[in-house]
Amino acid sequence: MAFLPTGDFDMKKIIFALAAILLLAPGTQAAPPKWEQSLINVQATRKTYNPSRPWSRSSSTTVKTAMVIGKNQFLTTAEGLQDLSMLRVQKDGRGTWWDGKLKWVDYHANIAVVSAAEEEFSEGLVPVKMGNVDTSKKDWQILRWKSGNVEKRAAEFNQFLVQEGRLTFIQHLQLEASSEIDAVGWGEPLVSGGKVVAIATGQADNNIRFIPVKFFRKVLAARQAGKNRGLGYFPFVWSPVANPETYKFLKLDGEPRGAMVLEVPVIPRVKGRLKPKDIILEVDGFPIDNEGYYRDPDLGLIIMENLSTRGKLAGDVVKMKIWRDGKAINVNYPLPPIRYTDKLLPERTFDQEPEYLIVGGLMFQPLNVPLLRAFGGNWRTRAPFRLSKLASELPTKERKAMVALTVVIPDPYNLGYQNARWLPLDTINDQRISTIADIRAALKKPINGFHEVRFMKGSSTERMVLDADRERETTQRILRHYRIPAPSFFGTN
Numbered sequence: 001m002a003f004l005p006t007g008d009f010d011m012k013k014i015i016f017a018l019a020a021i022l023l024l025a026p027g028t029q030a031a032p033p034k035w036e037q038s039l040i041n042v043q044a045t046r047k048t049y050n051p052s053r054p055w056s057r058s059s060s061t062t063v064k065t066a067m068v069i070g071k072n073q074f075l076t077t078a079e080g081l082q083d084l085s086m087l088r089v090q091k092d093g094r095g096t097w098w099d100g101k102l103k104w105v106d107y108h109a110n111i112a113v114v115s116a117a118e119e120e121f122s123e124g125l126v127p128v129k130m131g132n133v134d135t136s137k138k139d140w141q142i143l144r145w146k147s148g149n150v151e152k153r154a155a156e157f158n159q160f161l162v163q164e165g166r167l168t169f170i171q172h173l174q175l176e177a178s179s180e181i182d183a184v185g186w187g188e189p190l191v192s193g194g195k196v197v198a199i200a201t202g203q204a205d206n207n208i209r210f211i212p213v214k215f216f217r218k219v220l221a222a223r224q225a226g227k228n229r230g231l232g233y234f235p236f237v238w239s240p241v242a243n244p245e246t247y248k249f250l251k252l253d254g255e256p257r258g259a260m261v262l263e264v265p266v267i268p269r270v271k272g273r274l275k276p277k278d279i280i281l282e283v284d285g286f287p288i289d290n291e292g293y294y295r296d297p298d299l300g301l302i303i304m305e306n307l308s309t310r311g312k313l314a315g316d317v318v319k320m321k322i323w324r325d326g327k328a329i330n331v332n333y334p335l336p337p338i339r340y341t342d343k344l345l346p347e348r349t350f351d352q353e354p355e356y357l358i359v360g361g362l363m364f365q366p367l368n369v370p371l372l373r374a375f376g377g378n379w380r381t382r383a384p385f386r387l388s389k390l391a392s393e394l395p396t397k398e399r400k401a402m403v404a405l406t407v408v409i410p411d412p413y414n415l416g417y418q419n420a421r422w423l424p425l426d427t428i429n430d431q432r433i434s435t436i437a438d439i440r441a442a443l444k445k446p447i448n449g450f451h452e453v454r455f456m457k458g459s460s461t462e463r464m465v466l467d468a469d470r471e472r473e474t475t476q477r478i479l480r481h482y483r484i485p486a487p488s489f490f491g492t493n
Contacts, residue, residue, distance in 0.1 A: 033194050035143055035150045036092070037126040042066045042076055042114055043097060045086040051374035052407065054354035054365065055485055059085060064186040065144050066114060067196060072122045075220070076187035077201055078105045078112040079166055082350040089116050091125065093145030107350055108168040108231050108338045109219045110201060110211055130213045131195035133175060142181050142200065142208070144188045153181035155190060158207065160299045162306045165211070166201050169347045170233040170338055171305040175210040184208060218311055232314035232335025234305060235342060236274050237263040240291040251326040252279060258323060259292035259304065265394040267342060273331050279323035283307045308335055344393045344402060345369055355436045357488040359451070360471045361409040361478050362417070364439055367402035367424060384422050386458065401434045405455070409482060413474040417464055423455040436490055
C-alpha cells in the first residue's frame with residue numbers, strides 16, 4: 001500500500017523523487033562495465049637474436065594488456081608475441097601467473113588472441129563490448145592494470161591517419177589521441193560509452209597511436225569463424241598527378257583527378273589487372289582526386305590506401321574505374337594477401353631463426369630489414385646506401401630475394417678480404433644467388449678448383465676467389481677457433 005503524506009506538500013518534489021527512484025531501480029539503466037572483470041595482463045618471453053652472431057640467442061620479456069572477448073579468449077596486440085618461448089596470463093592485476101597459449105596471431109593487422117592453459121582461469125571474467133569510434137563523445141579513457149587497480153586516464157581525439165602499421169609495410173587506418181598517461185602502447189584499450197573502440201599500439205610524448213575496432217573487426221570475425229584469409233592490400237605503386245600535361249598525354253579531359261599507377265610488382269598470386277600509366281579514377285564508387293585521396297563518410301578526406309582494408313579481407317574484390325588507352329574501363333581487382341616476402345628485402349622475419357652460412361670465414365646472411373636494423377633506429381641513413389636502396393625495391397622474376405656478405409671472420413685463408421662486409425651477393429660459381437640455399441647448391445660446382453664469388457656492380461669489392469679444396473677444412477678450423485657451434489642454419493626454403 002502506498003503512503004501519501006498529509007498536510008502541506010510540494011507535488012513537484014514528490015514527482016522528482018519518484019523519478020530518481022525509478023532511474024536507480026534495477027533494469028532501468030545499463031550498469032557501467034566493471035573493467036576489473038574484463039582486463040588481464042599478459043607476460044610474453046621471447047627469443048632474440050644477435051644479427052652479428054646469428055647462432056647466439058638471448059631472451060626479453062614484455063608485459064601487455066589484453067581484454068576478454070570470449071570464454072578463455074583474450075585479445076591483445078601482436079607486437080611482442082613473436083618468437084615466443086613462454087607465455088603467461090594474470091587476472092586482478094596482481095598475484096598468480098598462469099600458463100598461457102598463443103591461439104592465433106595476425107602480425108599485419110597487429111592483433112592476437114591468447115588463452116590460459118587451464119579454463120579455470122576464466123572464471124569470473126566478463127567479455128567486453130566493442131564499438132566504433134564516435135569523435136563527438138568526450139568520455140574517452142585509456143585503461144590498464146597498475147599496482148593491482150585499473151588505472152583510467154582521460155584521452156582526447158586528435159585525428160585519423162592512414163600510415164604504415166607497427167608490424168607491416170602496408171598503410172592502414174589508425175587513430176591518434178592525446179593523454180597524460182605514460183608508457184602505453186601494449187594493447188591497452190581505449191573505451192567510450194562503456195565499449196572498447198580501439199587498442200593502443202605506441203606512444204610519442206603525449207600522443208598515442210591506436211588501431212580502431214573498425215579496422216580489425218572483420219579480421220577478428222573471420223579468424224574466429226575459421227576463415228583465415230587475413231588482410232589484403234594494393235601491391236602496386238602509384239603516384240599523385242601534379243602535372244596537367246600528364247592528363248593531356250593520356251587524353252583525359254576535365255578536372256584533374258585520379259592517381260597514376262607507376263609499377264605493378266611481379267607477385268604470382270596477383271593477376272595483371274593493372275598496368276603502368278593506368279589512372280585510377282574510382283575505387284568502390286569513391287572518386288579519387290589527383291593526390292590519391294577520397295572523401296570517406298566516416299573519416300573525411302583520407303588516402304585511397306584505406307580502401308584496401310575498409311571492411312575487406314584478402315581475396316575480396318575491389319571495384320575500380322580506371323583510365324587506360326584513352327577510355328574509362330571497369331576492373332574487378334582481387335586483393336592479394338599480405339606477405340613479408342612481397343618485398344625484395346622482407347620487412348620482418350617472425351617466428352624463425354636467422355639463417356646464415358659460413359664459407360671459409362665469409363659469413364653470408366639473407367638480406368632483410370631486421371638485419372639492417374642492426375645499424376640502429378635510423379638505419380635507413382646509417383646503413384650502406386646500396387642496401388638502404390634495395391630495401392625499397394620490389395622482387396623481380398630474376399631475383400626474388402637477396403643475400404649479403406655481412407662480415408669476414410679473419411683467417412689466413414681469407415687474407416686480404418678481412419675488411420669486406422655488407423656486400424650484396426650476385427653470383428657464386430656463375431650461379432645467381434637469391435637465398436642461402438642457393439649458395440649451398442653453388443658451392444657444389446667450383447670452377448677449376450676455385451669458388452668465384454661476385455657481388456653486385458658498384459660494390460666496394462666486386463669479386464673474391466677462394467680455394468675450393470681448402471674451404472671445408474678452413475671452415476672447421478674457424479668454427480673451433482671462434483667457438484661457433486655450427487657452420488650454417490637453413491630454414492625451410
